[in-house]
Amino acid sequence: MKHTSIYIFKILLLMVSFSAFAQEQAADTTTVAPKTYRYGIRVGADLHRLTRSLYDDNYKGFEIVGDYRLTKKIYVAGELGNDNMTVDDDRLNFTAKGSYFKVGFDYNAYENWLDMENMIFVGVRYGISSFSQTLNSYTVYQNSDIDNTGNYFPDVTVNSGTEFNDLSAHWIELVGGVKAELFDNLFLSFSVRLKNLISNKKPEGFDNLYIPGFDRTYAGNFGAGFNYSISYFIPLYKTQAKKAEEQAK
Amino acid sequence: MKKTFALFFLVLVSSVPFWSCEKDDLCAEGTPTTPSMVVEFFMDDNTSQNNPISNLKYFVEGMTDTIKITSSVSEIRVPLRVDATSVKWGFISSFTPTGATQPIVNTDYLEFKYTTQQTYISRACGFKTTFTLNEGTDTDANPVFTDEPGGTPWILDTSIERNNIEDENEAHINIYF
Numbered sequence: 001m002k003h004t005s006i007y008i009f010k011i012l013l014l015m016v017s018f019s020a021f022a023q024e025q026a027a028d029t030t031t032v033a034p035k036t037y038r039y040g041i042r043v044g045a046d047l048h049r050l051t052r053s054l055y056d057d058n059y060k061g062f063e064i065v066g067d068y069r070l071t072k073k074i075y076v077a078g079e080l081g082n083d084n085m086t087v088d089d090d091r092l093n094f095t096a097k098g099s100y101f102k103v104g105f106d107y108n109a110y111e112n113w114l115d116m117e118n119m120i121f122v123g124v125r126y127g128i129s130s131f132s133q134t135l136n137s138y139t140v141y142q143n144s145d146i147d148n149t150g151n152y153f154p155d156v157t158v159n160s161g162t163e164f165n166d167l168s169a170h171w172i173e174l175v176g177g178v179k180a181e182l183f184d185n186l187f188l189s190f191s192v193r194l195k196n197l198i199s200n201k202k203p204e205g206f207d208n209l210y211i212p213g214f215d216r217t218y219a220g221n222f223g224a225g226f227n228y229s230i231s232y233f234i235p236l237y238k239t240q241a242k243k244a245e246e247q248a249k
Numbered sequence: 250m251k252k253t254f255a256l257f258f259l260v261l262v263s264s265v266p267f268w269s270c271e272k273d274d275l276c277a278e279g280t281p282t283t284p285s286m287v288v289e290f291f292m293d294d295n296t297s298q299n300n301p302i303s304n305l306k307y308f309v310e311g312m313t314d315t316i317k318i319t320s321s322v323s324e325i326r327v328p329l330r331v332d333a334t335s336v337k338w339g340f341i342s343s344f345t346p347t348g349a350t351q352p353i354v355n356t357d358y359l360e361f362k363y364t365t366q367q368t369y370i371s372r373a374c375g376f377k378t379t380f381t382l383n384e385g386t387d388t389d390a391n392p393v394f395t396d397e398p399g400g401t402p403w404i405l406d407t408s409i410e411r412n413n414i415e416d417e418n419e420a421h422i423n424i425y426f
Contacts, residue, residue, distance in 0.1 A: 091276075091375025138376045140367070141282040144328030146316045152309075156332040158367070158376075206369050 035241040036115045039069045042187060044231020049081065058086040061212070065189070065229045067106060077123060078103040079227075083131075083212030091139045092209070098131020100213025102173065116181070117233070119189075123175035127195070129213045133164045135206055164203030169211045171197045171223070185233040195223035276374035281416065283377045285326035286361065289420035293405040296425060299323040306341040310358065315341075326417060327361075331378040335362045337393075342403045342426075357404045359392040361422075363414070380414040382421065392422070 046063035053060050063081030070076055084097040104125035112118055137159045144152040177191025195214055200221075202208050210216055215225045276282070292300040303321040308314065309330075318325060330336045337360040345352040362383040367376050385391035391409065396402045406425040414421055 089372060089375075092372065138367075140331045140376055140378050141276060141370065141374045142328070142331060142378075143282045144285060146285070146326050146328065147318065149314075152312075152314060152316065152328050153330055158332075207372070209372055 037069075037072055037239045037241065038115070038117065038233075038235045039238070040234050040236040042067050042069075042231045042233045044187070044189070044229045046079075046081070046227050046229045048226070048228050049083075058088065060084040063227070063229070065227070065231055067231075070105075073108045075106040075108070075121075075123075076103075077106045077125070079125070079213075081213055085210050085212070086136070087210055087216075091141060093136040093138070094206075094209065095134045095136060096131055096208075096210040096212060097133075098129055098167070098212040100127060100129035100131075100211075102127040102213065104173070104175075106175065117187075118181060119177075119179035121175070121177055121179065121191075123177075123191075125173040125175060125193075127169075127171045127173055127213050129169045129171075129211050131167050131169075131212045133167060133203060133206065133208065133210075135160045135162045135164070162206075164206055166201075167203060167208060168199075168201045169197060169208065169214055170199045171195050171214055171221075177227070181233075185235070187231050187233060188228070189231060190228045191226065193225045193227070195225065197221035197223065276371070280370060280374050281377070282370065282374055283328075283331060284379065284414050284417050285328040286380070286382075286414055286422060287324060287417050287420045288327050288422045288424055289324045289410075290322075291423055291425050293425040296423075300426060302342065302426075304343040304352070306343075308339050308341075310337040310339055324420065327422075329361065329363060329380050329414070331365060334364060335360055337361075337395075340404065340424075344403070355400060355403045356397050357400075357402050358395040358397075359404070359407065359424075360395070361392045382409055382412045382414065384412065385409060 043064065043066045046065060049061045049063050053062065061081060061083040063079050065077075065079050067075040067077035079102040080100070082099045084095065086095040087093070102125040104123055106119070106121040106123035108119045108121045110118055110120040137157055139155050139157045142151050142153060142155070146152060172195070174194045175191050177189060179187050179189040182188050197214070197217070200208055200211075200217075208217055214223050217223060290300045290302050292298045301321045301323040303319075305318045305322070305325065306315050307325075307327065308316065327338060337358055339356050339358050341354060341356045343352040343354050363380045364383070366379050366381070368379060369375075370377055383389070383391045392407055394402070394404065394407065403426050404424055408423045408425075409421065410423055411419065411421045
C-alpha cells in the first residue's frame with residue numbers, strides 16, 4: 001500500500017512540475033507589467049494522512065494546514081491534527097492517539113515571475129502534542145536459551161491493555177518544501193521536516209514510541225516526517241511592486 | 250529558476266524512501282533482558298567448597314526438552330517461566346562410581362516459587378520479566394524438594410542466596426550435594 005501512495009504522490013509531483021514549466025513559458029510571452037502581490041489565508045489538508053486513513057487499518061487521522069502571508073516573503077504557518085496510530089512491532093503492539101498543534105513561519109526563497117505564487121520555502125515550527133497510549137500486547141523478551149538450542153520456554157505474549165494518559169511532548173521542526181499553484185488559488189505542497197524534541201513526558205513503565213504530530217521516536221530526540229497537502233488560497237488584499245524595485249532586479 | 254525548482258523536487262522525492270521503510274533495530278546483544286536463576290553447586294560436607302558437576306541434565310516437569318551440560322561446571326543458569334509463579338525442574342545427575350561400568354542416573358526435583366515483575370526495556374527488546382523468590386518457611390518451603398518414587402536423593406540441601414532475580418551476576422540458589 002505504501003508503494004501505491006508513493007506512486008500517487010509521484011503523479012501529483014509531476015503535475016506540480018508541469019505547472020512550474022508553464023510558469024517559465026508565461027515569462028517568455030508576456031511583456032513587463034507591475035508585479036502584484038496577493039495577501040491572504042491559505043487553508044488545506046494533508047493528503048498523506050487522509051489517504052492513509054483509507055488504506056491503513058492501523059491509522060486514522062487528519063491534519064489541517066494553513067498559512068497567512070505576512071510580508072512579501074514571510075508567512076505565518078501552522079498545522080492542526082489528530083492521529084490514532086496502532087504500531088505492531090515484533091515485541092510490542094500499542095496505540096497512540098491524540099491531537100497536536102504546530103505554529104511557526106515559512107520563508108519563501110523562490111523569486112516568482114510576474115504574479116505567480118509558487119514557493120520554495122524553509123520554515124520552523126513549534127509543535128505541541130497531547131496524547132495517550134495503550135499498550136495492547138507485548139511479547140516478553142526471554143533469555144532461556146541455556147545450551148544454544150533456542151529458548152527453553154515458548155514465547156509468552158501478554159495482552160496488557162494498560163493505558164497511559166496525560167502524555168505530552170513539545171518539539172521544534174525545521175521545514176523545507178515546495179508549493180505550486182495547480183489551478184487558480186489551488187496549491188499542492190510538499191515538505192520534509194526534521195524534528196527535535198524539547199520535552200517529552202513519558203509514561204511510568206513504558207515509553208513514547210509514537211507521538212501524534214511528531215511521528216515515530218528514536219533513541220534520542222530526533223524525528224522526521226513529511227507532508228503533502230492541498231490547500232486553497234483565499235485572497236484578502238493586493239499590493240503592487242514599485243517600479244524601482246522592478247528595475248533593480 | 251526552472252532548474253532550481255526541478256532539483257529541489259528531486260531532492261525532496263528521493264529523501265522520502267529513507268523513512269518509508271522504518272524497520273526496527275534488533276535488540277542489541279548484551280542488553281539485560283529476562284534473567285535466568287543462577288544455581289551454584291557446593292559440597293555438602295564443606296559448604297564453602299564448590300562441587301563441580303559433570304553430565305548434568307535438567308528439564309521442566311511436563312516438558313520434552315532437556316538441557317544438557319556435558320562439561321564439568323559448578324554454576325548453571327536455570328530459566329524460570331515468565332507466565333507462571335512456580336516451576337518444577339528435574340535435575341538428572343549421572344555419576345559413574347569408580348570401578349563401575351554403568352552410571353547411576355538419579356533425578357531430583359526442585360520446585361521454585363516466585364512472583365514476577367514486567368519491566369519495559371526498549372522498542373526492540375520490549376519487556377523483560379524479573380523474579381522474586383518466595384522466602385521459604387518451615388511450613389512452606391522454597392524450593393520444594395521431591396525425589397522420584399523410591400529414589401535416593403542426590404541433592405542434600407538447598408539455600409536461597411539472593412531472592413531478587415534481576416541479573417545473572419551471582420548465584421541465587423546454592424545446591425549442596
